[in-house]
Amino acid sequence: MxxxxxxxxxxxxxxxxxxxxxxxxxxxxxxxxxxxxxxxxxxxxxxxxxxxxxxxxxxxxxxxxxxxxxxxxxLQLGYSYLSGQTLPQLAQPLLEDLSREIHESTSASILDGNEIVYVARIHTRRLMTVGIAVGTRFPAYATSMGRVLLAGLPPERLDAYLAEVELRPLTERTLTTEAALRAEVQRVREQGWAVVDQELERGLRSVAVPIFSPAGEVAAALNTSMQATLGLDGPTLEEAAASVLPHLQEASRKITQALAARS
Amino acid sequence: MxxxxxxxxxxxxxxxxxxxxxxxxxxxxxxxxxxxxxxxxxxxxxxxxxxxxxxxxxxxxxxxxxxxxxxxxxLQLGYSYLSGQTLPQLAQPLLEDLSREIHESTSASILDGNEIVYVARIHTRRLMTVGIAVGTRFPAYATSMGRVLLAGLPPERLDAYLAEVELRPLTERTLTTEAALRAEVQRVREQGWAVVDQELERGLRSVAVPIFSPAGEVAAALNTSMQATLGLDGPTLEEAAASVLPHLQEASRKITQALAARS
Structure with missing residues (x-):
């Protein structure tokens, strides 16, 4: 076409x-x-x-x-889109609550082509956040929200994505082989959440969970970003993820319920 | 042209x-x-x-x-604009603090033509806010942020605005004569803040203060919206404005300082 x-x-x-x-x-x-x-x-x-x-x-x-x-x-052009979308409207206040609870920036994004695009975002002042806002796009493969969204794709659409995408190393940690990414997406699908450690940007860790449509499909992803531990006395990746995950899951449940109530 | x-x-x-x-x-x-x-x-x-x-x-x-x-x-189109703007990036986290303090929705806007346009917004769940987001526009004359922005215009630009704008009654309270609006803008300039009571929409009150550029000009406006009192035992307009104004002024000072630090 x-x-x-x-x-x-x-x-x-x-x-x-x-x-x-x-x-x-x-x-x-x-x-x-x-x-x-x-x-x-x-x-x-x-x-x-x-x-x-x-x-x-x-x-x-x-x-x-x-x-x-x-x-x-x-801005009016972007507003033509945003004003018609239910998810950003519902997610924003719940992200505010979540950011307040965990004292970290939180975001919601959807998959658009091979990229995630932020549709809602709350930033705290703890991280450098200049340049990330509603409308920002990142390659799906290197982000926690992207992996949650990829895990929600039907098998044939995931195959098409993997056949087409170019997996470029954005840091020295980025997964850049189809086999490694496919295995990780499978793991994310089974456990129901994703964690990415400095694959998009050095110093940045992120944990994401899915938001479901009323039909039970993955409609969006919700995440929080944290600075990677600099010293030896900070939390490990696993500890950091475990401390925020219940809060993310609770926020995701609320947004999923709010979407269902609207449909 | x-x-x-x-x-x-x-x-x-x-x-x-x-x-x-x-x-x-x-x-x-x-x-x-x-x-x-x-x-x-x-x-x-x-x-x-x-x-x-x-x-x-x-x-x-x-x-x-x-x-x-x-x-x-x-969204990418709107992002092309937003990502280049310092004010929304700096204002957003300070608006979050402000919304948390006063438990009300807060916004920042700039003047574009005869309208205000929202460049940052935090919404609490207490008000119906669907439809107001970054990019939303309202006529300047009927809003508290608009009056703060009009009060910051050089005299000849204010004259041009007043000569050109059509003052339509949006509620039965909207100021619709040039004389009344000019007097109100003058009062706003002298007192340094604006309050609008149900002139844009019935049931909606709003208080706004200016944000200044490093050159000392009014660069933007900051506001909070509150529901108008329904019963007789709620706060009066003056009481409601007085309770939030110090918080707005403090937030405005911080954003003004942050802008100066960036320039």
């Missing part, structure tokens, strides 16, 4: 390009010149200019004549 | 139309047929179909053949 539509006259290339211009902006590229946008999108300067001026006209971008930056109107 | 660009060959109409298709989805229109999208955007069915199929191709929309809905990839 992909090639058919992209090649056909049904495909609106201008829309694809315009959205790529919006996505060229990020934490490291808050303000960009025409040249910056051209370089980051691969569009010619003339084309990038047309899209930027159109976005200025529509209110999504502002400019001082030289630099361009996104305006808050861009 | 508006007419010049919109009329010129620099304007990319397809981008404008594609973004309008994304924004046609909301809490009341989570799933839409082709006819629904056509009706809500004013595009012909053939045109709406081209845009929807392009969005499906790009991953922003999914379809079962009949119904269309946004995917979580849309």
């Amino acid at each position: 992909s090639e058919t539509i992209a090649a056909s006259d049904q495909y609106v290339q201008s829309l694809a390009r315009g959205l790529s211009v919006i996505r060229a902006f990020d934490a490291e590229n808050v303000q960009m010149t025409l040249s910056d946008v051209s370089r980051r999108t691969g569009l010619t300067r003339a084309t990038a200019r047309r899209f930027l001026l159109t976005l200025v006209e529509l209110g999504y971008v502002r400019t001082d004549g030289r630099n361009f930056e996104l305006t808050a109107l861009v | 508006s007419e010049t660009i919109a009329a010129s060959d620099q304007y990319v109409q397809s981008l404008a139309r594609g973004l309008s298709v994304i924004r046609a989805f909301d809490a009341e229109n989570v799933q839409m047929t082709l006819s629904d999208v056509s009706r809500r955007t004013g595009l012909t069915r053939a045109t709406a179909r081209r845009f929807l199929l392009t969005l499906v191709e790009l991953g922003y929309v999914r379809t079962d053949g009949r119904n269309f809905e946004l995917t979580a990839l849309v």
Whole structure:
């Protein structure tokens, strides 16, 4: 289907390009010149200019004549999605309770393509959290929430994922073979939770549990992140996981129940 | 400028139309047929179909053949903006502390055009909050955060706002004359905070204070919402405002300091 539509006259290339211009902006590229946008999108300067001026006209971008930056109107696009979703609305207050109990950042995410995407997040000030927010995406294979979500896939969809994904080492601990990842996903499915120790980022540990849809399928994942122990006197990975797991499971039960009550 | 660009060959109409298709989805229109999208955007069915199929191709929309809905990839667009903003990142944990102290929902917003837009929000479960999230917009004139933000405008920008805005009665209490609003904004500027009693929505009261940029300008507003007293034995508006105001002012000071430390 992909090639058919992209090649056909049904495909609106201008829309694809315009959205790529919006996505060229990020934490490291808050303000960009025409040249910056051209370089980051691969569009010619003339084309990038047309899209930027159109976005200025529509209110999504502002400019001082030289630099361009996104305006808050861009949030409205994400809001079009979020306002229609039941899970983030229900999960947010329960995550707040959970973060208060365990004094750690907590999040909920769903699987979208080969990535997890955060749909709710509470951050405490104990961890460096700049850059993680609703909308942040990470590869599923290297995260505790991703492994919970992969464990919830039907076998054929898990096979398709494993056949397609490129398992890149994000740290020296990342599982990068299909066999190792498959075994770990199987273990997560059996035990009902996942723990990941510094596979996404050095110094970061994470524990996740599933949230279930009213039909009993894994609808989302819930996690908490903790700093890996620096000294010898801190808790081990197992101790750290065991201390937060009952709280995560209780929060997951409440969100699962709230979803069922809404359906 | 508006007419010049919109009329010129620099304007990319397809981008404008594609973004309008994304924004046609909301809490009341989570799933839409082709006819629904056509009706809500004013595009012909053939045109709406081209845009929807392009969005499906790009991953922003999914379809079962009949119904269309946004995917979580849309969040990435909002994230392009949010990840570059310092204020939401700094404000979120301080709002969490504030909500915990006063047991009420708290928010931060900025002025964008004639509207306030939420850039951070903590909701407690005491109020009905479905539908208010990061990205939500309200008219500035009828909200406590809006009045704080209007009070921070240079005189000529406030004049331009008042000349342009249509003051519609959202409840029977909404200030709808320029004179009344101007007087109230002046009072807010002098006292340094705003209180709005059921002007946006019946039953909803709100108190707001400014957050300052390192240059000393009003950069954002911080608020809390409370239910209006239903019985005769509840706190008066003045009592309710007085009880939360010191907490709001303290949180605002911390966020203002954090912004200064970052700059």
